[in-house]
Amino acid sequence: MGSPRRKSPRNGWESGARSPPTWPTARPRWTCTAASSASRKPEGPGRRVEEVPMPEKVRVGLIGAGFVGHIHARAYRRITDLDVDIAAVAAVPLAQAEALAREFGIRDAYEDYRRILDRDDINLVDLSVPNHLHEPFALEAAQAGKHIICEKPLTGYFGGPGAADPVGATPKHLMLKEALASADRMIAAAERHGVKLMYAENWLYCPAVQKALRLAQASGGTILEIRAQECHSGSHASYAKAWKFAGGGSLVRLAPHPIGCALYFKQQEGLRRDGKxxxxxxxxxxxxxxxxxxxxxxxxxxxxxxxxxDVENWCTIIMTFTDGSRALIQASDIVLGGMEDTLQIMLSNARIDCNMTHSGMVMAFAPAEHVFADEYIMEKLNTKAGWSYPSVDEEWLLGYPQEIRDFVEAVAFDRDPLAGAHLGREVVKVIYAAYQSAEEGRRISLQGV
Known part of the structure; x- marks a missing residue:
């Protein structure tokens, strides 16, 4: 199964620790390949050429064959210059796994995900499963020695000792405590078994977001306020409507994107200016x-x-950072007209606006729904009649191929990904503190949590 796996340096808190993590560099590194690295030449006499190790073969086990599973499968197919292959897919029912396997030319399809964990040739497991399965599947994958890609949210609260009936009525301070304990167990298991736990937050990889980050860094200004949102007309997945499966509503399904982005921008600003x-x-x-x-x-x-x-379909969050700056986050299932993903950065010397979904690259008008037939327009669009903003390459604009490539390179070259598990933990902390704030009607302090 490729070269022997080396335990990666710890990139963040140990379970129970309270010192800040070492965040990865902001500059995405998914453009690095063995071929491009090997072709570098010395720039002067006596200049040593940096040796780049041969990449490890990456054999993926895809667990989950739904909406996100298909997005990830398409992203793997775009990688042509690294030795990566989806070796197997598992899903319930088996017919769903078999259908995805036929579509993408995957040799093996299983109903039992443990068939993937038992295979020695698979070294990366991609978890595209309902939220309540993230922790148990990740713990088993780590124990089996597999690197892990975990969809957002990293984990959450789904019931257990002290839970109410329905689960959504459980006191939110208990949810915050238990959700963070779950995240810590996942991180500790990955560290203990020497595998990478990678957090699938595609917003960090959006071309618009990466450009905004470089502009903010180039300006040298202070980020005073961040406004970010993900909104659409609601999820039709049955599991998303019950807390015991989803871990919450719009705060858990939609808000992780803008929350994670706000966290990352402020983390990078601090690292650039103050080293923390x-x-x-x-x-x-x-x-x-x-x-x-x-x-x-x-x-x-x-x-x-x-x-x-027993879940919410609307939320608004105000995040206050240690330097006094703010982030206004909105996540809503009551918005018609297609998915809205936007980010605004208000700096002391600049303003940056990103619109990842209604880009305006293409605008189209149809007097009736049937005019554009089966041609795809954009996610969550209610009708093709009237004016619309057809997405040129929606998955690329939303960062999915870049995200998957970064994770594949992290395994192949044994380095940290841009989006790691500690960012996922921070997002979980903000989410469940927001639930506690909404329930108790007060500001929730997170210092030392």
Whole structure:
């Protein structure tokens, strides 16, 4: 199974520790390849050429064959200059795994994910499964010696001792404690078994976000405020509507993107200026299920998802950082017109706006729904009639291929990914502190948490 695996340097907190992690460099490194590195020449007499190790073969076991599983499979297929291959896929029911295997030419399809963990030739496991399975699957994968890609959120609270019925009624301070304990168990298991736990936060890899980060760094200014949101008309996945499977509502499904991005920008600003990351000091939030408004429930036709169980479909968060700056985060399932992913950076000497979904590269008008037939327009668009913003390459603009390439390179060249597990833990901390704030109606301090 390739070259012997080496234990990577610890990149962050040990379980239970409270010292800040060492965050990866902001500059993405997914453009580095063995071929390009080997072709470098000395720049002067006596200049030593940096030796680049031969990359390890990357054999992927894809666990989950739903919406995200297909996105990841397409991203692996784009990598043509590294030795990477999806060796097997597992999903329930088996027919779902077999369908994805046929589509992407994957040799083996299983119903039991443990068939993947038992294979010696597979060294990277990609978890594209419902949220409540992230921790147990990651712990088993680490014990089996597999590197791990875990979708967002890294983990959460799904019930257990002290849980209410329904789970969403559990006191949120208990949820915060247990969700962080779950994240710490995952990180500790990866470190103990010498494998990488990589956090699939595609926003960090969006071309627009990476450009915004370089612009912010070039300006040398202070980031005073970040405004970021992900909004659409709601998830139709049945598991997303119940806390015991999803771990929450829009705060867990949508907010991780803007929260993670805000955290990363402030971390990088602190590292650049002071040599240490700027962290979140406190969180305030409001959250609720706006589909429960009686007049909406009485409407005969529903354009928005309306059958949420014990989770919220709207939230607003104010993150206060240790330097006094703020981030305003919104995540909502009550927005028509297609998915909205936006980021605004307000600096002391500049302003940067990113629109990852309504880019305006292409605009199209159709007088009726059927005009564009089966041609894809954009995610969560309710109708093709009228004006629309067809995405040129939606997955590339949202950073999915770049994200997967970074993770493959991290395994192949034994280096840290741009998005690691400690960022995932920080996102979980903000999410469940926001739930506690919304429930208790007060600011929640996160210093020392």
């Amino acid at each position: 990351p700027i962290e979140v000091a406190s969180v305030m939030a409001e959250a609720g299920d706006l589909s429960k408004i009686p007049s909406f429930q009485a409407e005969p036709e529903k354009w928005l998802v309306a059958d949420w169980q």
